[in-house]
Amino acid sequence: MEEKCGWETGPNRVQHETFLKAVLDMLLEKAVFEGTNRKNKLVEWQEPEELKQKMNLAVREEGMTHGELFALMQQVVKYSVKTGHPYFINQLYSGLDVYGLVGQWVTDALNPSVYTYEVAPVFTLMEIEVLSAMASLVGFEQHDGLFSPGGSISNMYGMLLARYRTFPEIKSKGCSELGRLVALTSIDAHYSLKKAAMTLGLGSDNLVLVNTDAVGRMDVNHLKHCIEEEKKKKSTIIMVCATAGTTVLGAYDPVAAIADVCEKEGIWLHVDAAWGGGALISPALRHKIRGIHRADSVTWNPHKLLVAPQQCSVFLTRHPGLLKACNSASAAYLFQKDKFYNTSYDTGDQHLQCGRRADVLKFWAMWKAKGTSGLAQHMERVFSLAEEFAGMVSRRGRGWRLLQIPECTNVCFWYLPPALHDVPAAVLQGTLTTPADHQHFKRVSAVAPRLKERMVREGRMMITYQPLRGRPNFFRLVLQSSQVTSHDLEYFINTIEELAQNSQE
Amino acid sequence: MEEKCGWETGPNRVQHETFLKAVLDMLLEKAVFEGTNRKNKLVEWQEPEELKQKMNLAVREEGMTHGELFALMQQVVKYSVKTGHPYFINQLYSGLDVYGLVGQWVTDALNPSVYTYEVAPVFTLMEIEVLSAMASLVGFEQHDGLFSPGGSISNMYGMLLARYRTFPEIKSKGCSELGRLVALTSIDAHYSLKKAAMTLGLGSDNLVLVNTDAVGRMDVNHLKHCIEEEKKKKSTIIMVCATAGTTVLGAYDPVAAIADVCEKEGIWLHVDAAWGGGALISPALRHKIRGIHRADSVTWNPHKLLVAPQQCSVFLTRHPGLLKACNSASAAYLFQKDKFYNTSYDTGDQHLQCGRRADVLKFWAMWKAKGTSGLAQHMERVFSLAEEFAGMVSRRGRGWRLLQIPECTNVCFWYLPPALHDVPAAVLQGTLTTPADHQHFKRVSAVAPRLKERMVREGRMMITYQPLRGRPNFFRLVLQSSQVTSHDLEYFINTIEELAQNSQE
CATH class of the missing domain: 3.90.1150.170 (Aspartate Aminotransferase, domain 1)
Structure with a gap:
């Protein structure tokens, strides 16, 4: 451990085995077992300025020894919030799941990037399996889907597809001549809808906020009213986003009633079930999102109620092929068609990302376990x-x-x-x-x-x-x-x- | 290991220690040491249909024992491509870095989500440190920045900021009345620029592709010509994207000459240095991206040339405050202003993501080492x-x-x-x-x-x-x-x- 860290890529037993084992032992002890033990604090709180003093954060010209790096890793663990501690109930994620953690560790050791079957065979098939199992819980008869870096981006995919479905020419021509595009969601919806409206160029003013009832569920009569108002203004309504489990109150919008409205009006229905979607996995709780199978697209984050590690967010649509139609750019250096295997397994081009971390294994491991x-x-x-x-x-x-x-x-x-x-x-x-x-x-x-x-x-x-x-x-x-x-x-x-x-x- | 996996969240020594240690030992042996050994294959190739037969991928009603799950993890390792193997030279990432891997493993055990200082104190400060060190290598005198899930999204941040700088009102009003917005990049630029133009509603037709010279660098005369043509059409040019290290040929666009053009025309200059940015860290190679300090924004992926594990992508801008101005939605349940510490450290609202995995530690660990x-x-x-x-x-x-x-x-x-x-x-x-x-x-x-x-x-x-x-x-x-x-x-x-x-x- 007194030897200087090497600057070359790549592990070798002589140089690294002791260091790797020491870090893993420390992690098991301090982060996994002690970090989730009720007897221990969940945070060793420091003000930002204090913490800067205590930790040697600055990067410098010279490297260090394995022993010094080990000590730094101990500090990182010491001063981090133990989000797996039973008393961390601060956010819409918490808990440390052993099988999920193992899935993450395996993912890291393999370091895949899921763009093509060629470089990520196991992860590609695993994504297909898990997406299909989730789509079946949603109740979609056919589907497409993907893993995205979080619910915010998943919700953006929903808006993106909704807009594309209304105006396929937007992909090439943009939206400068399309007039005012509007999306609707409730006043209690997650702020990612507002960010998506800003990002995609709808503008936050054009995200119409529908009232909620006493317990925070979307008021369907007000939704109808808002739609009528927008029709009078000649706006083009591209989507309604219902929330299954609002962020603050945990309210479930009446998805079935909202689906009736959307069906009648021909509006894309996205259900943001990032938080509350976990209910779908239980026959006893599934009724909370009655009607979700009628949605055009769904966001569901297993890293929330199902306690998969950060991040694990799924976007599903019941329109196969639409993700690809909307998002593909067909880069010739990555998605070659003259490959020797069935390239329909190269699913990367449906994503906005190119290189992409595999978020599936951790959740798959939990589900199998x-x-x-x-x-x-x-x-x-x-x-x-x-x-x-x-x-x-x-x-x-x-x-x-x-x-x-x-x-x-x-x-x-x-x-x-x-x-x-x-x-x-x-x-x-x-x-x-x-x-x-x-x-x-x-x-x-x-x-x-x-x-x-x-x-x-x-x-x-x-x-x-x-x-x-x-x-x-x-x-x-x-x-x-x-x-x-x-x-x-x-x-x-x-x-x-x-x-x-x-x-x- | 013959005991059934528990369904409850949370580790305990009696139930999980043996299993955790067995998986970690297997990972060290099979993925880390053997997976990077030249004597071993880098992939145990299987056609998709074969692999489905060999792996028990389906998720089922019933769970399994620790021994069965362990066997599955062995299979995942066996059939995955060893991207850390010296003979994996297939993509713009490869190699297994021990210190990066340790950083990932520690991140996983702590499972942070970097939205506020409160829940991610160490990672918040670490991001500030690393972003600042990188901005200084770029040559920015002041900066803002963030970690994003990949170069594609980082490039999208560039276009987003460029558009916002031109039309701050777009955030609320959208772009329906702004007329044709145009961005320019070279024909050899990464396809993420096309995806960003599609996503943000510019349309791929309005991403103007500038010719390259014999070795793949942007032709600055043609750039000037394209700009003149767009001015004649009364288009609003929001950005020029130069590439520092193109995907296929690895060409470095002449950033300094492009900066001259952009400065004269008042156009936002984004440099996509996702691939070639690593050169900045070496005094001997830095000259390849001469002029990058004059860019308005930069994408730089340490997970490429610097061999940080997937994903580690950084977006930097020399306009402090603009990321927040452009992207903030100020969710009251997350970014409370009545907290007891200095909330300027709560940087999450600059991002498009809400929950967000910490991609900084692995690279910081490598840099420190x-x-x-x-x-x-x-x-x-x-x-x-x-x-x-x-x-x-x-x-x-x-x-x-x-x-x-x-x-x-x-x-x-x-x-x-x-x-x-x-x-x-x-x-x-x-x-x-x-x-x-x-x-x-x-x-x-x-x-x-x-x-x-x-x-x-x-x-x-x-x-x-x-x-x-x-x-x-x-x-x-x-x-x-x-x-x-x-x-x-x-x-x-x-x-x-x-x-x-x-x-x-």
Whole structure:
């Protein structure tokens, strides 16, 4: 380990075996086992400036020894957030899945790029298998699909195909003479729809935001109204995007009713099931996305509810050939037609990417390991944990207020310290009238950031908070890891109360 | 290992330690050491239908045991192309770098998603460090940048920013009233520019292709001519994309001369240095991209010439704040402003992605391990290998024809079996006049696919071939791994001759 790192590519046993084994042992110990152990902190919090002091981040002219590099890797592990820790419930992903991790490690050692069968035979066939199994869960009779670097890009594929279906000539001529193109989604949809509208040149003003009902589902009557308004303006409506599991509230839009509208109007229906799509794998939960088989395209991220490692996002369409028609550029140096094998397996040209990391193996490994039945058990567990936690919050009293009964595994709630126990309900609804209301609103909104700071500084747990449509900051606990237990749910509640006690309101 | 895989998320020692260690041992042995050993095949070739028979790819209702999953992982390794093998010279990436691999493995065990400092403190700071070191090599005095999932997407960021700079209102209003938007690049540019033009709604017809000179560099006079023509048509020119290292020939466009034109005309200059950018790290090679500091934006993929694992692509711009201005959507649930730390470190909103895998650590680990000097030595080695191989080809006679002196590490050549030794030079240039020329052209074009088939079926080496602008199929050997030796270069030549001998022309 005292030997200098070599500058040449390529492993050799003499030079590298000890170093490689030392790093892998350290990873198993510190990141995998200790990093997910409840007894340990989930983060060794440092302010940005402190962390810069503690870590030797700068790259320099001279290299280092294996021992020095090993020490740096230990620091990377030490100061990183343990996203696989049961108390990391901060984001729409969490949990460390052993089979998924193994899939990632194998992918890394093989370092494939999935453009052609020739260079990625196993991964090409594996993608076909997994996409087809997912399309069948969606209910598509025929399909095409791909893995993309995240739900945002998958949603963009949806808009891209929708636009192409309306105007195939856009591929060559662009959209300068097409007039105003419009897409519709709900006000609670993911911000990637807005980014897609910006990127593809529709413009965010032309992403029409449909109202939601009391629990955050798209209001179908308002959707109809918005469509009529756009027709009056002679806009061309290219797509409606329904959300199956909204980001904040976890609401499932009524896909079947939206499909009725789209079918009648001849509008492309995209379903963003990035978050809530996991429900499809369980016969008991599948009903939450009734009608999804009628969508033209679907985004579904196994890296969210199904706990595949980052990233694993799938885009599916029930129109075979359209991805290729829309996106192909037929580069002669990559997609030669005079190859010696069946080049219909060279699927790279449907993508916007050229070189592309294989995101399939990790999820395939999990699916093989657990079976569809095991993945379904996982889903049912996390949905029931969410229900259990919502029950705990509503029964708790003493300042605990559930925002609504969760439809997905997002549990949104306020914790109000004693001084705020009697805050009027209108304040939490965001309907402020009196100066006192405004005062209360401010104080309520300040609670979550203050408690968050304490829990993170102490490395005890991480949970996110945010405001929503006029409501003051609330916590959103998102359940994805089936490692979480009822005891953990109690820990979350107790920790929040304890942090609040030690903090002045 | 005979125990069934668990369906619950999360590792525990009793259940998983043996399995994890077995997989890691197998990976070290089979993928890392044996997979890069010259004595072993680089692929155990199977036709798609055969491979489907041999591998148990289908996902099923029931899960499996750890032993069964382990056996599957062995199969994945066995049937995958060993892209780290010294004889994999098929693509613009190759080689297995130990420090890069370690970086990937650590990233996987930590499974970060880089949207905010809060959840990815180490990776956030590391990105800032590496982007800044790269921007300084480019020569930008100030900069912004990001890691993107590949050069294609990085190039799209370039076009996106260029368009936004011209029409900031596009973000909200879209481009329906902007008239014809045009971008220019050379006919030898990467196909991702065409995809970006399609995706962003310019249309591929409005990506104007500038001629190249004899060795594949953009013809600056023709560029000026094209710009004049577009001005006559009242088009709005949003960008010129120069290429530093073209995909097939490895040509470096004259960036400084192109920058003069762009500066005069006030056009955004993007440099696609995805492939050739590695040269910047070596004082001896940097001159190849003279003038790159004058670009408005740059794509540079360390996963190509610098041998970082897939994917590691960087986009840089010398206009700080523009990425955010162009791409931000300010999602309230993610980019809260009432956080307790300095939220200027929450850089996620500049991206088109939301959740995002950390591609920085692997490259940072390599840079720390080898130092800038080690990376420079690596670059110099692979450039000199290319020179050496080109020399071997030109001196070889007996049917070996170099297409041109390489500017980068792409060595393009024909191998003509004895029956074709006397093929007229015009045929290789693609200037066909007589029926005999056409006949020769066909026969020459058939050589590479035939030899490729044999080398792959026998798992001996992989090298790509393609036609180019009227020329018959030729081989392109691309050097990136500094593990390759002079002896390997001889092996490449001898293997091709040997395969040709055993094959009828």
